[in-house]
Amino acid sequence: xxxxxxxRLRTLVVEDDPAVAALHRGFVERHPRFTVxxxxxxxxxxxxxxxxxxxxxxxxxxxxxxxxxxDVLQRxxxxxxxxxxxxxxxxxxxxxxxxxxxxxGVQHYLVKPFTAAMLxxxxxxxxxxxxxxxxxxxxxxxxxxDRLLAGTRGGPARLPKGLSERSLALVIDALVAAxxxxxxxxxxxxxxxxxxSRVSARRYLEHLVTLGRAEMNPRYGTAGRPENRYRPSGxxxx
Numbered sequence: 107x108x109x110x111x112x113x114r115l116r117t118l119v120v121e122d123d124p125a126v127a128a129l130h131r132g133f134v135e136r137h138p139r140f141t142v143x144x145x146x147x148x149x150x151x152x153x154x155x156x157x158x159x160x161x162x163x164x165x166x167x168x169x170x171x172x173x174x175x176x177d178v179l180q181r182x183x184x185x186x187x188x189x190x191x192x193x194x195x196x197x198x199x200x201x202x203x204x205x206x207x208x209x210x211g212v213q214h215y216l217v218k219p220f221t222a223a224m225l226x227x228x229x230x231x232x233x234x235x236x237x238x239x240x241x242x243x244x245x246x247x248x249x250x251x252d253r254l255l256a257g258t259r260g261g262p263a264r265l266p267k268g269l270s271e272r273s274l275a276l277v278i279d280a281l282v283a284a285x286x287x288x289x290x291x292x293x294x295x296x297x298x299x300x301x302x303s304r305v306s307a308r309r310y311l312e313h314l315v316t317l318g319r320a321e322m323n324p325r326y327g328t329a330g331r332p333e334n335r336y337r338p339s340g341x342x343x344x
Contacts, residue, residue, distance in 0.1 A: 117141060117142050119165045121145070144159045148172045152178050153182070165193050165195045166192050176210060180210060183210065193225075196215075196216075213231070223266075223313075224316045273302065278314070290325075293311055308334075311336045320338055320339050321336065
């Protein structure tokens with residue numbers, strides 16, 4: 107199958123928890139350039155659907171009831187045809203698991219829970235890299251090879267549209283200050299310290315979580331949806 111510039115990328119969701127699978131499916135379907143073609147709850151089903159549906163992107167959980175997602179990743183890499191782009195979507199945080207996933211060729215590694223915005227940033231990078239490959243010449247010079255390889259490594263961190271370095275620095279300082287006593291903080295609390303709205307602060311906090319520089323933990327109250335709370339994760343406050 108060839109990628110057309112106007113075609114949505116076919117995505118397979120591999121997740122053993124039906125509720126989480128539905129959540130991730132909704133995240134993908136809200137992106138205008140991607141569409142979900144199937145969902146698998148086991149490793150065997152993931153391989154079968156990958157062969158039958160020819161996805162271009164796979165959201166792959168590591169903890170599956172019948173196999174490790176890392177084993178599924180190896181099976182995907184041995185399949186004929188163009189290589190599939192894989193995003194690990196998992197609760198696995200062990201260094202060995204992350205390194206094995208990287209060695210297996212995952213494009214991105216998202217630790218649950220994550221937001222739609224975090225996933226969309228990764229999907230945007232996959233789309234951009236596929237477009238770069240599509241436009242590339244048959245033979246590449248060294249600069250073009252380096253540029254494509256930089257794309258597979260994610261390249262330098264780029265701020266999403268609408269975010270600024272100055273405001274990001276304010277949110278980092280505000281998060282560190284709000285969590286100084288060892289507690290976590292809401293987006294509203296960080297926004298109050300940084301002097302910006304809750305919505306704006308949340309966008310910057312979600313970006314910090316994406317970069318691995320902050321942690322997000324949902325706090326469940328007596329009613330309504332959970333409130334996301336944030337805390338620093340190795341933030342430098344110089």
